[in-house]
Amino acid sequence: MYLREIIKLNKKIQNHTQYPFNIPTIKTLDTLSLKKNVTFFVGENGSGKSTLLEAIAYQCEFNTAGGSRNNTYEVDSSEARLGDYIRLSWMPKMNKGFFLRAESFYHFASHIDELAEDDPGIYSYYGGKSLHEQSHGESFLSLFKNRFGQSGIYILDEPEAALSPARQLAFLSIIHELQKHAQLIIATHSPILMGYPNADIFNFDEVPIEQIKYEDTNHYQISRRFLENRKVYLRELMD
Structure with a gap:
């Protein structure tokens, strides 16, 4: 592991009612301790998980539009507004990754x-x-297999977006190989990916952010209930 703790600099924030400081999970965040090589951020859209990921990437000096420190290009929507208001605690400091x-x-x-x-x-x-x-999907897997080979910290925002269920399973194998010499922080909606064993899962649907067991996540419970009772769910939704 490299990144040990994320600390929000509350005294530096002048207006806590402005975005993104008014997002409930961000507003109540003081510190978040990371103890595993693989950490998942889960929660509904707008819960703050991507906002925090962007801020971490910003502090790592990665391009917040996506990439490493060496990728210089701009995307209008990639501003990390929380970036200057967190501090990262390292052991040791790592600036390689993606x-x-x-x-x-x-x-x-x-x-x-x-x-x-x-x-x-x-x-x-x-x-x-x-x-x-x-x-x-092929381009995502090409990136994971070829660009993610070295030690470092890998910050991934919804990597399942282009991956079929079969390719998500293949990505689990990539995660397993990577975590032997790297640290991964992943925001995801995929119950397949967050099923990776022994990872820490932080639930952004709770305020403040708290750890949650895989089987207790909404993603797992809703997916399981739907698959086991598909006809009942469809009837309730469509009648």
Whole structure:
């Protein structure tokens, strides 16, 4: 592990009623301790999990539009507004890694194509060809398999966005290999991914943020109930 604790600098915040400081989970956050090589942030959209991930990426000096410290390009929606208001506690400090932001992955792929105009060899880190020449799911797996090989911290915002259930299972194997020499912090809605054994799961649907068991997450319970009682659920939804 590298990142041990996330500390919000409450005294630095001048207006706690402004976004993102008024998000309930962010408003009540003081410190969040990380104790596992794999940590999941779970919760509904708007619960603050992506906001905190972006702030961590910002403090790691990764491009908050997606990428590492060496990827310089801009996306309008990638501002990490919480970034200057947290402090990260390291042991030891790590500045290698990657921030995957699923919603701006297209822009990242275009950025790699621009770099490849001067250095075609860069594609060797992404499966040997442009990410745009691969399906969405293939491009994600190419990134995971080829770019995520070294020690570092990997911050992933909804990596399941392009992955079928079968490919999510394949990604579990990648997580398992990576965590042997890296730390992963993953925001996800996928009950498959968050089923990775011995990971810590932080629930952003509770205020303040608290740890939760896999079987107690809404994602697991709703998916299980639907699969076991599909006809009943569909009848209630559609009648």
